[in-house]
C-alpha cells in the first residue's frame with residue numbers, strides 16, 4: 001500500500017475506460033433500439049399502407065359485386081353459403097343473411113342443392129331454370145360452376161342468377177294475346193260455319209229463315225272485320241308504325257264528325273247525343289287518330305249507355321297547357337274493380353253484352369295508346385247505376401302539355 005500513489009493514474013485510466021466502454025455500449029444499445037424502433041415504425045407504416053390498399057380493393061370488389069345486375073352466390077367447399085350480392089337479395093326478396101346456410105336452407109330448392117353437390121365433386125359448368133318462390137313469382141336462369149384456385153384445388157361453387165321474370169311476363173302476355181285473338185276469331189267463324197251448314201242442309205228453302213240466317217252471318221262477318229281492323233290498328237300502334245302527325249286541331253269539329261257518324265246508331269237506341277265542346281278549343285293532335293278516340297268512346301257510350309239516355313261530349317281548357325275532354329253517359333256505369341282494367345286488351349265487364357253489340361274488346365286499348373302517343377292521359381270515373389265518364393287530356397295547340405299539371409288534376413275533372 002506504500003506505493004498506492006504509483007497506481008492511481010492506472011486506476012483513473014481504468015475507471016475512465018470503464019466509463020467510456022459503458023457509454024459506448026449504452027450508445028450502441030440506443031442506436032440499436034432506435035434502429036429497431038425505426039424498423040418497427042416502417043413496418044407498421046407499411047402494414048397500415050397495405051391494409052389501406054387491401055381495404056380499398058375490398059371496397060371496390062364489394063361495390064362491383066353489389067352493382068352487378070346478376071345475382072351471385074358463392075358456396076364454400078363445405079356446401080354452405082359464403083357470399084352473396086345485393087341483386088340476389090332483390091331477386092329472392094329476402095331481408096336476412098344467407099351466409100352459413102346450406103343451399104337447401106337458403107333457397108329451398110332440391111334441384112339447386114343437387115346441382116351444387118355435383119359441382120363440389122366435379123369440374124363443370126351447369127345451368128338450369130328455376131321458379132323462385134315469394135309473394136310475386138319470379139323466374140331465373142342459373143349458371144353454376146366449380147371454383148378452382150391456382151393450385152387446382154376445389155374451393156366451392158359459384159352460382160350466377162339471371163332474372164328472367166320480365167321476359168317470362170312478356171312471353172306470357174304474348175301467349176295470352178295469341179290465345180285471345182284465336183278465341184275471338186274462332187267464335188264468329190264457328191257461328192258463320194254453323195249457319196252456312198244449316199242453310200245448305202235445307203234451311204235455304206225457307207226464305208224467311210234463310211234471310212234471318214244470312215243477316216246473322218252478315219253480323220258475324222262484320223264482327224270479324226272489326227276485329228281484324230282493330231287488331232291491325234293496335235299492332236301498328238304498339239310497333240310504333242303509326243306516326244302521329246300533330247297539327248292544331250279544332251276539337252269541336254272532330255267531335256261533330258263523330259256525332260254525325262254515330263247519329264243513326266244513337267237513334268236506334270233512342271239516345272240523345274250532345275256535342276258541348278267549345279268552338280275555340282284547339283288541341284295539338286293528329287286529327288284522324290283523335291277522331292278514332294272520340295269514335296270509340298262515343299260508340300261505347302251508345303252501346304253500354306241507358307236506352308233513351310243522354311250522351312254528352314265536353315271539353316275544357318285546363319289551367320296548364322292541356323285540354324281535358326270527357327265523354328259521359330247515364331248508363332249502368334262500371335264497377336270499381338273493372339275501372340282500370342277496361343283499358344286492357346280484350347277485357348270486358350260483360351262479355352256477352354260486348355259481343356252482342358259487335359264489340360272487339362280492343363276499343364279502349366286503342367284509345368289509351370293514341371292518347372298516350374299524344375302525351376296525354378286517359379281514365380274513367382263512374383258510380384254504379386249513375387253512368388260512366390271517360391276523360392282524356394291533350395296538349396293545347398299553342399304549347400306542349402304540362403305533365404305535372406295534368407297529373408295534379410288527374411281524376412278531378414272540372415267539367416260539370
Ligand code: ADP
Nearest residue numbers: 300304342348349350354359360361362363364
Ligand atoms: P268493347 O269492344 O267490348 O266495347 P272496349 O275496349 O271498347 O271493348 O271496352 C271494354 C269494356 O269496357 C266493354 O266491354 C264494357 O264492358 C266496358 N265499357 C266501355 N265503355 C263503357 C261505358 N260507357 N259504360 C259501361 N261499360 C263500358
